Structure formats: C-alpha cells, structure tokens
Amino acid sequence: MYWQAALLMIGCTSAICAAGSNAPYQRGDDAASNSAASCGSCHIDVHAEWQDSAHARAFVDPVFQAQLATRAEPEHCVPCHAPGPVLERLGQMPHARKDHREEGIHCIACHQSDTDIHGPNGSATSAHTTVKDAAFTRRGSFGLCRSCHDMKIADVLPLSREFEKAGLLEQDASCIGCHMETTYRAPAGIRVDPASQTRRGRSHRLLGPGDAEFCSSAFLLRVEWRGNQRVLIIANGAGHGVPGLARLRSFLLLATLVDRAGRKLADCSLTISSDDRLLATEERHLPLPMANSAVSVIVRVEHWFLGKKLATVIDQTLEIP
Numbered sequence: 001m002y003w004q005a006a007l008l009m010i011g012c013t014s015a016i017c018a019a020g021s022n023a024p025y026q027r028g029d030d031a032a033s034n035s036a037a038s039c040g041s042c043h044i045d046v047h048a049e050w051q052d053s054a055h056a057r058a059f060v061d062p063v064f065q066a067q068l069a070t071r072a073e074p075e076h077c078v079p080c081h082a083p084g085p086v087l088e089r090l091g092q093m094p095h096a097r098k099d100h101r102e103e104g105i106h107c108i109a110c111h112q113s114d115t116d117i118h119g120p121n122g123s124a125t126s127a128h129t130t131v132k133d134a135a136f137t138r139r140g141s142f143g144l145c146r147s148c149h150d151m152k153i154a155d156v157l158p159l160s161r162e163f164e165k166a167g168l169l170e171q172d173a174s175c176i177g178c179h180m181e182t183t184y185r186a187p188a189g190i191r192v193d194p195a196s197q198t199r200r201g202r203s204h205r206l207l208g209p210g211d212a213e214f215c216s217s218a219f220l221l222r223v224e225w226r227g228n229q230r231v232l233i234i235a236n237g238a239g240h241g242v243p244g245l246a247r248l249r250s251f252l253l254l255a256t257l258v259d260r261a262g263r264k265l266a267d268c269s270l271t272i273s274s275d276d277r278l279l280a281t282e283e284r285h286l287p288l289p290m291a292n293s294a295v296s297v298i299v300r301v302e303h304w305f306l307g308k309k310l311a312t313v314i315d316q317t318l319e320i321p
C-alpha cells in the first residue's frame with residue numbers, strides 16, 4: 001500500500017502521523033479520496049484490522065472470482081461484494097460500486113451517507129463531518145449487517161434472517177457482539193502516547209470460521225443419559241445455522257468412547273453440512289454406541305472447506321455422567 005510506505009519513510013508513530021496529516025478528507029469525485037487507504041491514512045489501527053478481514057477480501061477472494069468467471073451476468077454479484085454506501089439503502093441490497101472494487105466492503109460502504117461519516121460516537125473532527133448514528137450500536141448494527149447477510153444467493157444463506165427468527169435480537173445477542181471483538185485503541189489524531197488515551201471500540205478484524213477457537217464456539221457439547229441410552233448433545237452456540245455457506249463448508253464430528261485406561265472402545269460420527277445444518281437454536285442428539293466400561297468420550301470436530309480439511313476446531317474429552 002502506497003500510503004503505508006509513505007508513512008514509514010517519514011518514520012513517525014501512528015498517532016502522531018494521524019494528527020500531523022494536514023490534508024482533511026473530503027468526499028470528492030476523485031477516486032483517491034474514496035478509498036479505504038485514504039481513511040487509513042488517519043485511522044491506521046482500524047485500517048490494519050479491516051485489511052485482515054473477510055470484508056476487505058470480499059471482491060478479490062479467489063473463490064468468489066472463480067464463480068464470477070462462470071456467471072453470465074457477473075454484475076449481479078457485485079452489490080454486496082463491492083458495495084456503495086449501505087447506509088443510503090439500509091435494509092435493502094446496496095448498489096454496486098464503480099471504483100476501488102478490489103477493496104471489497106470498505107470503510108465508506110459502512111460509514112458514509114451522503115457526504116457525512118456516521119459512527120458510534122459522533123466525535124467532532126475537522127477531517128470530516130461526523131454523525132452519531134444508532135446503526136453503530138450493538139443492537140442497531142443488525143440493520144447494517146442485514147443489508148447483505150439476509151439473502152439466499154448462490155452458496156450464501158440468509159444468516160441474519162435465521163438470527164432474527166430465532167428471537168436472538170430480543171435476547172440482546174448481536175452480530176457485532178460475537179464477530180467484532182472489544183478492543184481499546186487511541187482515537188485518530190491523538191498526539192500523546194496511544195496507550196494512555198485508549199477508547200473502547202470494536203475490532204474490524206472480523207472473527208469468523210477461519211479462527212479455529214472462535215469456530216469451536218459454534219458447538220456446545222455435553223453427554224446425558226436419555227433412558228438407558230447415552231447421547232452426545234450438540235447445541236448451537238452461534239447466532240444462526242451452521243455452517244453458513246451451502247456446499248462449500250462442512251464439519252465432521254467424531255466421537256470415541258474410551259475406558260478408564262484410555263482404551264478406545266467404540267466410535268461414531270456425524271457430518272454437519274448444507275444437507276443437514278445445525279439450526280440456530282437446535283440441540284442435536286447423537287446416540288453413543290453401547291460400551292459398558294466407557295468413562296469418557298473424546299470429541300473431535302474437523303472443519304472442511306471445498307473438500308479440504310482446514311483444521312480440527314475441537315478436541316475435547318467429556319466425562320460420562
């Protein structure tokens with residue numbers, strides 16, 4: 001990125017650079033000021049987080065590009081993968097964007113409406129007009145996410161509709177509560193040691209299925225007796241059905257019964273895929289094989305993407321009650 005190189009050359013820290021920038025951002029028709037990189041010249045930390053997210057890669061994503069190449073009308077795929085300002089069409093599919101498509105879902109896509117920059121606090125700055133907007137609160141941000149995550153299209157499933165139908169919004173759950181981790185960083189333009197001036201915000205590095213630990217939180221496991229049958233209960237810990245992308249992703253769950261000495265006695269398995277998703281508030285029951293001397297169950301959950309094993313996201317031993 002050219003602006004990173006430029007900042008490194010003058011060798012200053014992020015906070016001082018931001019304050020030192022004397023070229024206020026203006027939304028113009030010139031392509032340069034409509035890019036994430038231009039926001040990133042002041043919002044250095046947020047930009048770095050975002051750059052590491054699936055949103056930043058949404059257009060250049062090789063899986064997306066491969067599908068685009070096979071489409072008779074590829075422009076139909078652009079609105080959510082390289083959108084214009086979502087706030088201007090909240091709750092509806094955004095318009096496709098003309099410039100900087102390689103930046104995918106960039107800052108302007110979520111933060112700009114008309115010529116103003118909307119955010120959670122409305123902090124005043126000479127850099128741009130800032131508007132405090134409920135669309136950036138824990139609950140209000142649902143509308144922002146829903147604009148793109150509410151439709152069944154190609155392999156994409158309407159996760160936000162599943163979340164809403166399960167009544168999770170009423171239970172105070174939120175998309176950003178799970179997917180954007182709480183973080184503390186200096187506001188843009190603070191001239192002092194960033195550590196002493198941090199403010200609570202949320203990381204733009206989205207947590208997603210690529211993070212094994214986060215992914216494991218989709219499955220809440222326990223063993224119970226049902227009559228004289230031991231069952232492994234797999235409850236959904238995500239805010240929607242799992243997995244999200246039909247055909248592309250699946251989970252293979254393997255359960256092995258072991259005795260006190262750790263000897264394997266019996267096993268069984270379950271595939272959670274687009275044919276048999278774990279629904280938003282579902283508890284799936286997997287009857288375990290009979291094995292009288294079993295004292296515990298080792299559960300492994302493997303994450304598969306396009307026929308390739310990505311990771312083992314769970315490797316856990318559960319005591320049999």
Ligand code: HEC
Pocket residue numbers: 061063064067068071076077078079080081093147148149150151153154155156157159244245
């Ligand atoms: C209504 C908005 C919308 C439109 C239009 C749209 N997508 Fe997407 N797309 C999404 C969302 C949201 C995701 C992320 C879904 C998820 O992970 O559950 C996604 C993810 C994908 C992925 C997965 C990328 C990966 O590597 O994980 C592919 C492939 C894809 N879309 C292809 C397409 C194609 C092809 C079209 C045009 C036919 C299209 N999309 C149009 C919203 C959209």
Ligand code: HEC
Pocket residue numbers: 036039040043046047048050051055105106107108109110111119120135136137138141176180200201202203204
């Ligand atoms: C998918 C939508 C989305 C995109 C893309 C996005 N943001 Fe945000 N941004 C949010 C949400 C939601 C919040 C509110 C999070 C919170 O509670 O702090 C936020 C908060 C912020 C804040 C203020 C609070 C804080 O955390 O310090 C700044 C500054 C910000 N974003 C800048 C940016 C910049 C710069 C980019 C591009 C590099 C960007 N955002 C891209 C959704 C987005």
Ligand code: HEC
Pocket residue numbers: 018021023024025033038039040041042043107108111112117118119120121122123124125127128130131132186187188189
């Ligand atoms: C010249 C520096 C500069 C540029 C360029 C810039 N900003 Fe800012 N921005 C600031 C400062 C300073 C603040 C106030 C401190 C803070 O909130 O980080 C701010 C605040 C924000 C906020 C927080 C608003 C709130 O609710 O408090 C958001 C969101 C934001 N900017 C987004 C953007 C986006 C998107 C772009 C690019 C289109 C951008 N900024 C370009 C300096 C800049």
Ligand code: HEC
Pocket residue numbers: 054055057058059061064079080081083086094105109141144145146147148149175176179180206207208209210
């Ligand atoms: C403009 C459309 C759009 C908006 C608005 C949007 N998303 Fe996305 N989101 C996408 C697309 C497209 C992808 C797929 C990117 C890819 O993998 O190619 C995606 C991917 C994701 C992923 C998967 C991350 C991963 O690592 O695979 C998560 C989680 C996510 N979005 C959460 C959110 C949340 C939370 C919000 C609201 C703050 C939001 N999105 C707003 C379009 C959008």
Ligand code: HEC
Pocket residue numbers: 142145146149159160161163164173174175176177178179208209214215216217218237238239240241242243244245249
């Ligand atoms: C209780 C926490 C929680 C809430 C609330 C939540 N999610 Fe998720 N989400 C997860 C977990 C865990 C995963 C990983 C599971 C998986 O791999 O399918 C995930 C996966 C995803 C993915 C990737 C799906 C795929 O197959 O590529 C997207 C996109 C996503 N969530 C969007 C959203 C949106 C939009 C909302 C709000 C409507 C939301 N999530 C609410 C926990 C949550």
